[in-house]
Every structure is written in C-alpha cells, then in structure tokens.
Amino acid sequence: MNGPARTTDTTPPLDRETIGAFGPHLAYAKDGRLDTGIEPDKYVKTHCCFCGQQCGMQLKVKDNVVIGVEPWYEFPFNKGMMCPKGIKRYLQQAHPDRLLHAYAKDAGATGGFRAMAYDAAIRQTAEAIDRIQSTHGNDAFAVLSGASLTTEKTYVMGKFAHMCLRTAHIDYNGRLCMVSAAAGNKKAFGIDRAANPWEDILGAGVILVSGANIAECAPITTNYVWQAREQGAKVIVVDPRITPIARTCDLFLPVKPGRDTALFNGILHLMIEHDWIDHAFLEQHTVGFEAVAASVREWTPQRTAEVTGIAVKSIQQAAEWWGTAETSFLCHARGLEHHSNGVKNVMSAINIVLASGRIGRPNCGYATITGQGNGQGGREHGQKCDQLPGGRDLANPEHREYVAGVWGMDPAALPQPGVDAYEIIRKIDTGEIKGLLSLCFNPVVSLPDSHFVRQALEKLDFYVVIDFFLSESARYAHIVLPGSLHEEDEGTVTQTEGRVVRINKAVECPGEARPDWQIIQDIAKALGREQGLTFESPREMFEELRVASKGGIADYSGISYERIEEHYGVFWPCPSDVPDGVPLPGPQGTVRLFEPGSWNPVARGAGPFYFPDGKARLNVTPYVGPAEDVDEEFPIILTTGRVVSQFLSGNQTRRIGPLVDHCPEPRIEMHPRLAARLGIADGDWATAESRRGHCTLRASVVTTIRPDTVFIPYHWPGRKSANQLTIAAQDPISKIPEYKVCAVRVRKADAPPEYAAALEPQQ
Amino acid sequence: MPVPDALEFFIDPGRCIGCQACIQACTECDTHKGQSMIQLDYVDRAHSTQTVPVVCLHCDSPTCAEVCPADAIKRTEDGIVQTARKPRCIACNNCVLACPFGVPKMQTKMNLMMKCDMCYDRTSVGLKPWCASACPSQALAFGTREEMARLRPHAKPVNTFQFGRQTIRTKVNIMVPRDAPTDIVDVTASMHEPTIGREILDDVFMERPDGGDA
C-alpha cells in the first residue's frame, strides 16, 4: 500500500456558506428546557442513541419537545448511569439545524440547497434510481446504511436493497466498526454476539481489556470493571495510550499499534509453556489447538516484546495472571479490530480464551464492546453486503430460499453478495456505481482517506441522502430527504450484550420530516416496486423480522415488544420453538452463550458452539504487521479514536453545545519526548502528514501515549479530520479499514490553519 | 422533607475516569438548572489522566458558613449545607477561599456564590442526586452503608479529614481501604504528592520511533 505522497492539493473546502445555513450550530438548553417549573407531559422510557451500551433513560417531553432526561434506575444494565452524551442527547431534538424539508442541490440558493416539496423530491429520487438502474443495471445503484438505526429500519434497508432495488451493493457503517469482531467470532464460535452478559464481568477474577478505551467509548462498562476490582479482580489493559482506565489498572501493556496478534500469540505461548491450559475443555469442545500451539511456538517472550514494544516481564505477568485465573473476562473493541489484520487480532484473543477453557460459564466470558448505537442488531438482519435477516448468508442457497419465501419473491431474483462500503466508494470512483442512497452514514467524515471519498462522491450521477441534519456528506448530495431522529420513531435495538431493547417514540417528526422507513417505502412506491415495503409501523416490521430470522442464528422469533418491556430486554437467540426435549430459553432469552449442554440450530445438540460438531475453532493467527509501517519518510505511527463527548462522525454531537464545550476541537496527542524532538510545545499548531493528506491541529503534549505514536480523535470534519491521513487498507476478511495504524510525519506548523479563524470549533 | 438518614454519599476519586457525566448531570438539577456545581480537575494532565471530582462534602461545622460575613450559608438539620441564600450573599469570596475542599463557585455577575446542595430537590424526596445517578464509574455513589459494604468489601467509608491541625468532619464519605491504618484522611500530609499514573518506560521500546536518539 505504501506509495508516494499525493501531489494534488487535498485540502477540503471550508464550506462556510453551507455551514452558515445548515450548521453545525450549537444548541444549549434554554427557555422551557431551563424552566424548573414545567411539569412534563410524559416521561418516555427509551435508550440512549449514542453508543452500543444503550443505557436506559427517560425522556421528559413537553409540547412535542424533549426538555430533558431523567435516570431510569430500574433498567438493569445501567441502573440510571449515563455518560455526558446520554444526558445531553435531548438537545439534538428541536435543534435549529434540523432539516424540516426536502432539499435539492442548487448552487444559487443560500447554503447551496433549495427547499423543495417532499413528494417532488421522492419523485425525482425514484426517477433517478430508475434511470440509472435501467441504463447501467441494477448494481449501478448502491445503498449505504447505518448501525445506529433501529433493527426494524436495518431490516427494511436490507429488504429495500435486495428486493426492491435488487442491487448487490448495500453495505453499512458497521463496516467501520464491529465487523472484525463479527468475522472473528463467526470463525471461532460460529455465532457473532457477546458471549456473556456484563454481569459476568462482576465475578471475573482477571479482566483483560484489549484495545478498548472503556472510559471514553463505553463509559458504563467502567462500573462493571471497577466493581469486579472491588471484589478482588485483577485488571489488565492493553492500549498504546494510558487511558483513564489504564491509569490505575493492575497491569498495563502499552502495545505498539497494530501488534496485537503478536501479543496474544506470545501470551498463548507462555500459557502452553507453563501448562496453564484447560486440556479437558480443549479436547471436548474445540478443534485446531495443535496447529495453533505449533504456530505460537516461535512467539517467545523476547520476540513478543520486540514486536509489541511491551516489556518481557509485563508479558509474563499477563500470561501468568490470565493463565492461572479461576474466572476471567476478555473484552476488546476497535483498538483490536480496526486493523488490516483485525480478524486475526480477534481470533488470537479468542485463542487465549478458548485455551483457558473459561467461556460459557458464569463469570467466565468474552465479548466485543460494540460502538454504534445498534452495533449488534445492525449487523444481523441483512444490511451487510453478504447477509440476509437472522444472520443468514446471502450466498447460501438454503438461506436465500427461506428469506425469499418470507418476502414472497423468487430466490433467483435476490442479488448475489455485493461489496463492502469502501469498495462501493471505489466502484463509484471507477464509474461502476453511478447512484447512491445513504442513510445514517457520513462517509466524508468517517471513511479513511477522505480525500478519495470526497472526490468519488463528486463523481456520482445521483446521490440522495436521508438525514435529520445536513451532514458533511449530505453536502455532496443532489437530494436530501428529511429523516427521523432516534426520539421520533420507535423500534428495537440490540445492545452490546446481545440484549434486544425497546426504543420508544417521544415526539413527532417536525415539518415535512418522516420516519426513515416511511421515506424508503415512499421511494419504493414511487418506483412502482412497493411490494413487501408497505409496513404501517415498526411493530409490523418486527413481526416480519421475527419470521425472517426464525431458524437463523440470530433468531428473534421468540421476542416480542411486550416481552422486551416486561423483562427489561430479551437476549437473542430467542427461538419461538425448538425441537422436542430441548428447553426454550428463559424469559430473558439466551443470556449467556455456549453453556454446557446448550442447544443451537447449527450443532443441533452436538455441543455448545455454533458449528455442526458443536466445537469451537482455534484459528492459526500468524502475525502480519500493519499495512503501512513507519519508515524514514513517515516515521511516526498515527492512531485514531474517540473522545467521550462525541459520537462517530459528530453529525449529532457536534451540534450539542455542552458536549462541544467538553472537548471543542481535536488535538494531536503526543509524548513530550517526541514533541521535544519536533520542537513542539503543548498548544502549538502541529501539522501531521501522511501519504494521503495533511492535517493541522493543536498539539496536546502528554506522557500518556507511547512516544512513537500520535493520536487524533476522528469526530471532526473537513480540515480537522483525522481521516484525511488514515489509510484505506482493509482486513481481507472483514473489510474493516485500518484506522488504528498508519505512518505519518509531524512538524510544527508554520502558521495557524485557515480554518482556525474561519470556523467555529465544531464546524 | 429532610434527606433520609440512611442514604449517604460516597466519593472514590480513584475510580473517576474524567468523563464529565457528573458535570453535565449537575446542570440538569432543578435547584440550579443550567449550572454545574461539580468541581472536576485534571491533577496534572501533562502526566496523567488522573481527575478528581469534588462535590460539597457538607461539613458538620462548615468553614464556608462560618467565614461568611453575610450569614448566607445555612446547614439544615439533615446535615446538608445549603447553597448561599440569594438575598444575602454579597459575593465576597470568603467561602470560596476558605472551604478546605475547594467547593464553592462564585458567580461574579450574579453576585452569588453557588455550590452543591446534594440535589436537595431529589435527595429530600429519597432520590439519588444527579451526579451519583449518572456517574459511569460510580466514583460518585449514593446509597446505604450496607449497600456500599456489600459492593465494595475491601473499602470503607470515612468522613474525617485533617488539614494541618484542623480536623473536619463531613456528611459525605470518601472510600479508603478497609484495613487502612486510620480513619482520618490527612489531606495536607499528601499535599505535595505528584499525580498518580503510569510511565511508559524507556526500556519498553525495543525499536525507536524513528531510529533517533530517544
């Protein structure tokens, strides 16, 4: 992937006019939201829209405005706890930037967009889709969807693409998030879900957190980890930065970005050497251990230390704690997964879990921490390029037949698997894809190598965006349709533990905005292909989804809205019927996976794992370095990540005043030793350059990061975007982009960047 | 209504992750909506992510109240030291400078000191205060002593603090190890301690970032 630096000018436009008209502007509480004398009309129990943990909360509603929140103490996952995003999420509603109409691109209009009638916009959209598909074939129109949508909407999006548009190309932004974990889990366990509920963290003796900045990205999990520590657990954190949770953990492994496989191989090596292995479990429940054992033989502590940059004694300590633990929990997140070898990283982590035999029992577990609101549910029901509802495969003839049967269509008419989100962008660039519909996806900010993405989007014949605010990507759209906010629609979401929870509607859509699924159905209707897309409500979709997922791995057939409400969520798989002699899951669904003796539709009683033989797989994970390693020219590692106050591309959170105040602008974080060498002081403007672009930000000089690495949070757009620098290298299996490692050089900036004076921090 | 006796506030700064949920939550409180009373500082951000959340500890004999020339700070019978009475406070800053825990905040334009009143609108009806409800690390926690003892078996709450020769007892507790040799937290004894964190040591690096002279 390494090549010469780009020579063309890659500076994004400032877009000041558009920003002036459509924001991001900041909303603060005022009037009714500050008035302490207002009695809300109702308290709506729902969940937070800003991460995969889906904290339960109550929205206070008065006159169709969400005026505040109130903790929902009874919801068992978070018991009233919330992070700052959850507390302030109400400010996104009734926001001055809210899109109230459809818009058409119009260079002459203020901000570059002209308001237009909704029906006309739908008609134009349908015409454009029809034109592109009839001229260039069905696959010339692609769909990009999102993992913050309710599961019902993701189901509709899959159905819309596969049945209405019949395009192969639908993918979603979970591609940038959880897919490596999903693929790794499928390969190892045959199922893709957190194996354990978070309660199992509480009783674990050793907790290994790898590449998860829990404090900032999954704040509520902090209480689980600390709670376990109060009861004597040892906490091991693997991260290139000393994150808040790493600060006082019991053992910190400052891994060099991109070297996680090496670390886990090294730990497994030591476990084997000291025989900290559960032979009985491996024998009975797994296959592949011998090959893996042979492959990690070369990963001596010395070699592991050399590659990972972690001291030998720390590696030994970690292996000992992990190896000799009675109970344990391993969790990881994007730090492990956002790599061109993300799936391997995940599988190598799973290897040490399987070798320990500590899974499928109380207090013994493994999980990936999902990031997006519906990170789990969004990847199960058919908006992934190769997937059908129920976690079924689009390439599997049986699966095709079943779903086509539910949908009432000819299985042969279902498209074949398409390509991943970034490949869609590449195909747009080559002209293979001419039209695009995106919902809940802001590729200009969130995809790597954003200059490439921008220039690709500019090539589209037709681009329609459904959104509630004019996102940075929507600035490239021809038509923008006003969609719905989380609080304006109902449905279900599957949170990080695999618990399906209810999202309740708090307010109505304002102006001409409508629920996203209605917009999709309106387009289908205007296309004259509304068959199967005539739902009246999310509940109807859910009922169909239950049928469509039945018998699949992600089986929702036993879940109903009422059951969710009664039991504070239901864990899938939750089949509605099972063969005789097999117990149905309890009222809460299947809370813990892989329990000894448990039944699943793949193993059919052969064992607890989701393979025909019921056994888990240990996969050989040879270490391969990152796609772009440092060299003479670009000698510093860049890694990216999040801050607690922002969510993903920031299209929502960059409009919420108190959250922006919290961390107004991205800074480039570097170790004082590196800073000293570069002549940069805290607060100076520093320019980071990669082969793909450059970015000037203020420096934050702190010792809490490895001296060979710099860090930039990615929530900001345009010239502040970390993704101007990141590399579009992807994992060969999961297709996740390598956000966590690329090579850059850094220097002190000659002058403050132009945007500093021209734009507000959040813009 | 007074705050129920059985419900107490427990602070464990060691758990804090600096997420600011408490700050945002505090602005939702009905007794001072839109204003945060939480004090949350980085001890030394250049070297550590250590943060310290401080709410009013509600002293038994509040220094803030005694040094107030305007008699504006009152302690109610349930032990809550209320925020300054609006008609009285003359914004002299005495309380801000005298509070041993650095709690009160001065609103110069309003000529008013404001401080944490433990969400009196909530706690006086048996609810948890906003910050302790939200705090994702439960560095700020609210509940009964029994609950705390069950959840944190190796810790104990203490509420006596030493500042030089002055001993201060408070309503709010701070969590220390159960077998700590003392029931007094000597604040001034640790005053010149540097921040707590970690170092990424030199010998960790087998490879230099750029082959340079690190």
Add this chain to the structure above:
Amino acid sequence: MPEAALREPSRSSTRRQVIAPVAWGAGATLVLSVLILVGSRNLAHFDAALVGYTFSVLFATFGLTYRYAMWLQRPPTAMYWRRGWQAFLRPGWRRRNAGMWFRRVAEDVVANRFIFARNRLRGLTHMLIMWGCLIAVAITFPLVFGWLHFRPVPGDLSLYEAVAFGFPAFRFPHDSAIAFFLFHGLVWASFLVIAGVMLAVRRRMRDEGAAAVQRFAEDFMPLILLFAVSLTGLMLTASYTWMGGYAYTFIAILHAITVIGTFLWLPFGKFFHIFQRPAQLGVGFYKDAGRAQALAHCRRCGHAFSSRMHIEDLIEVEHQLGFTYEIPGDDGHYQWICPRCRRASLAMAQGALWRGRRGGTPLPDTRPLPMPVHVNPGLRQGPLGVEDADNFYP
C-alpha cells in the same frame, strides 16, 4: 426546616457582645424619637391616629440596630466592615471610589443588575417589590413622623403647601400632576408590590428547585405581609374614594395591624437583607483594593489565586473563629493553598491510602507541582470560565 445551630463561638465575652448591640439599639431608637419630636414641632403636627405606627417603627429601629450591631460583631463581618471602609477611604483613591460608589449604587441598588443576571423574571419581581416598598416608605414615613404635612395655602384655595420639618417647602395646585401623584402615590406603590408578590408567589408555587428548599417563615411570610399591607391600603383608598368611607375604621385597623406586623418582622426574617445588602458595595471596594496589591501565590502550584490581603484577612478571621488550619512547616497555613490544589490534594491523600492496592504510582516529583486544570475547557453552562477570571481565582 429549622437550621441546626452553627458551631458555637467561644462564650467568654457573650455578655459584652450583647450589651453593646443593646446600647446601639437603644441609642438609635432615642435618636429617632428625638427626631420625631423635633421634626413634628413637639408633636404639633403629629397625627395621633398614627401613634401605633410610630411605636412599631421605633421598635423596628431598636431591633434592626441591635441585629445589625450583633451582625457586625461576627469576625468575618467585622473584618469586612473595617476593610471595606479602609478600602473606600484609601488616600489617593477617594475620588475614584466616590465615582465607583455612584456607579455601583446605580447598577446594583437602583437597577438590580445582578438579580437580572440571576434570572430576568426574578429581576423584574424584585424590582417591582423593591420600588413599590421604597416609594411607599418615602411617602409614609415623613407623614407618620409628622416630618411632612400638607396644608391649603391661605388665600388661594387652589394651592397646597408642603411643610417639611415645620418649614414651608413648596406649593402646588391641588389639581396638578404632582398633587395627583403625591396623594395617590401609595396606590401606585401597592400596585407595584402586588404585581411583584404575584410573580414571586407564582415562582414559589411552580418551581421545583424552589419547592425543595423554601420554608414558610423565611420565604412566604414576607410575601404574605407585603401583600396584606398593599391590599388593605388599597381597600382604604377604595373605601373613602368610592364607597363613602364604608367600613373605613375597620379597614384602617386591619391596615395598621399588617403594617405594624411587617415592621416588627423587619429585623428577623428575609427583610433584614435590605439592611445587609449594602455591604456588597464594600465588597466591591475591597476587591478593587486587593487587585491593586500583592497577590497570593499558592504554595503548592505557585499560581496566583487571590489577593494577599484577602488571604491574610481570612487567616485572621479563621483564627478568631477558632479554626486551626495552620500547617507545620513551610506551607504555614492551609489558606495559602489554592482551591484547585486543595481538591487535588484530597485525591492525592485518598490515593496514598490505596497505594500498592490499586495500579498506578506517583509520578516523578516536580516542585512546584503543576496547577490542576478544570477538565472542561469551554464550559459555558456554568460558573467556570469568565467568572473565575473575574475573581482571579484559578
């Protein structure tokens, strides 16, 4: 909810502490009595019907002076009182201070700017009540004490003459605007007060935050009194203007009771703030003086956080109050540690007890330790940013 008693100060000189305020109270009452005698020309112009009022005012004077004197004896108040005057009368600053005095009175007292900053509606509420009361007091007191009375001008029945302290002051036609205003001033004042009381009661009834902390005696009693005074006053006017004096005597007695009650309440409840509040002006001068002098530097982080004078004064006050924040060694007194460092020290002290049990170690020592910084760089929803700079408190 009654307040728990504050820490008892040492009781050794309690008697002296009471005797002095009693003497002050008695003195002030005496002075006022003499003024009444003199101003009304030995009660020649004194309206005997108003004797009840006069005595209640005399009592209130005693009470207020007594309470004020007691208040001034508290160490912090005494210190601020003394320092406030010193700052105000500081040589070389007097002209400026006089100017500032007018400005501050205009902004704070006349315009209630700081209350409007707290909340606009509250500002309006206070403004209405305050001006209503001020107007009423300005009209009634001179009349009650016999300091002012009106008489028809002999020879010209269309003119009235105002007589102040027995001297003719000015004349005005009885159908003029001045006359109308003077004779109906109390009506206008009542309207202002009633409007203000309504707003205040509305807030107290609906505001969740207020509901949690308000008490009857402290917060509702004054409003009820003001309302009663205004309403009975208006009824008096209504009675003699439109109803031919219907039930006049009864209403007059009722009115007298409410007014006297209010006076008697003055020294105790919320109304005392009227007399306390001007101290705010002194605070302004004290802060001005502090800003122009040497700063106090924190003995942990080395940053300036207040004026030296203020810290030294506080150390003195704390000493008088019986606090012992002295620290053996270089630091001297805990007052020399800035609030941020106090908060950090709390965390360090707690962390020290957990050492060896939780991960993380104290990092290398660099004295002075860096100043802790607030985690939120842009908090605009709270009192951190500008205000703290204004207080030059980090």
